[in-house]
Amino acid sequence: MSLKLDFSLDNETFRRYLNGHAVVMHSHHYLALITKLAEDLSDIGGPQLLKDVVEENMWAVLHDYVQQNDVPSPLQRCNVGREYYSVYGLGKLKVGGTENGGEVCLVRSHIDEGWIKKWGRHSKPINHFTCGYIAAMFAVAFNKPVKSYTVTETESMAVTGTEGTFIVTLS
Amino acid sequence: MTVMRDTVVKSLAKITIQGNEDGLIPEYDVLENLLPAALLNSFSERIMAAAPQEKKSMVADGLVRAAYECGYHTGCGIITSDVFNDVVLPMVTEGEKDILRGAFAAFTAWGWAKSGIVQLKAGEKMVIRANDYYEADSGGDGLRAYMLRGLCQAFFDLTYAAPYPDGMDTYVCQQSKGIEVGDPHGEFIVTKKQAAG
Numbered sequence: 086m087s088l089k090l091d092f093s094l095d096n097e098t099f100r101r102y103l104n105g106h107a108v109v110m111h112s113h114h115y116l117a118l119i120t121k122l123a124e125d126l127s128d129i130g131g132p133q134l135l136k137d138v139v140e141e142n143m144w145a146v147l148h149d150y151v152q153q154n155d156v157p158s159p160l161q162r163c164n165v166g167r168e169y170y171s172v173y174g175l176g177k178l179k180v181g182g183t184e185n186g187g188e189v190c191l192v193r194s195h196i197d198e199g200w201i202k203k204w205g206r207h208s209k210p211i212n213h214f215t216c217g218y219i220a221a222m223f224a225v226a227f228n229k230p231v232k233s234y235t236v237t238e239t240e241s242m243a244v245t246g247t248e249g250t251f252i253v254t255l256s
Numbered sequence: 257m258t259v260m261r262d263t264v265v266k267s268l269a270k271i272t273i274q275g276n277e278d279g280l281i282p283e284y285d286v287l288e289n290l291l292p293a294a295l296l297n298s299f300s301e302r303i304m305a306a307a308p309q310e311k312k313s314m315v316a317d318g319l320v321r322a323a324y325e326c327g328y329h330t331g332c333g334i335i336t337s338d339v340f341n342d343v344v345l346p347m348v349t350e351g352e353k354d355i356l357r358g359a360f361a362a363f364t365a366w367g368w369a370k371s372g373i374v375q376l377k378a379g380e381k382m383v384i385r386a387n388d389y390y391e392a393d394s395g396g397d398g399l400r401a402y403m404l405r406g407l408c409q410a411f412f413d414l415t416y417a418a419p420y421p422d423g424m425d426t427y428v429c430q431q432s433k434g435i436e437v438g439d440p441h442g443e444f445i446v447t448k449k450q451a452a453g
Contacts, residue, residue, distance in 0.1 A: 100367050106292050110273065110289070110368075114328075137302075142295035143292075172275050173275065195280060
């Protein structure tokens, strides 16, 4: 792993930080239920709202990192996003693509595997969180603002129990 | 010797977690994640803002429920873990009360909230005071420490309700004060859930 990890603890509040951003630990039950809440609120755009929140917040984290560490190439910047994903415990990504878009394979997944542990396989893709994450990862890799990419989960680990596939296109 | 909160907090706070070679964090019989607090606050704020008035209560309940189930299952893993056995159990002399004190020390050490028990009537009522918690930074209206409400309820269920996993939803937690609305601290009151009807 090439990512620099600076874990710190505020000894007064006991808040934890990773590379300057406050982080907090939860379990798959939490993200599974947050995902389900978004799904249950589809009539008010719950899944898209979850994607947007993740994209905006992860863009800020990844952008800060590549700025502070002077990460020069799109490939290296993309790798920052890929490695951060694993450090957060979200799973393992294989990423391929260019500035025009690409394909991401989800090999292991906190959200899908957590969903299956909790409720079994589902009938449709549910990993809105990772769609937002990948959109942020591509935007930072290619020096673009949020909402530059559209990410669609075309194959879902929550459905098949194997791997997930996400297609990335320019918005 | 009863549980020495500061000792427990300092011991547990040293523990750092991150994903393994598969990018997963299997701990305490669950898969853990480590996410930016700002992201979680942002989701709560925006989903509440997006919900029409008639659905806001249901959405708030959903946010509490997510934290509750997380806390109930993870909390059981925590209080039966090797680290809890090593750090907390040697100090336990008052049974369930001490387990609960140790659990809230873990609660603080892992950055959920700098909090502690200020009133405890075994099996009946608990009042928690939180002097710092990440949801205090969230935007929105009204008392909105959904995560803390869920976790306080979960820990009381684990301590005083039927043994895991049969004790879910025995107690309920309400927030009575919040830093996010200008109070000096957050306050959370856990009581027995009233039977429906």
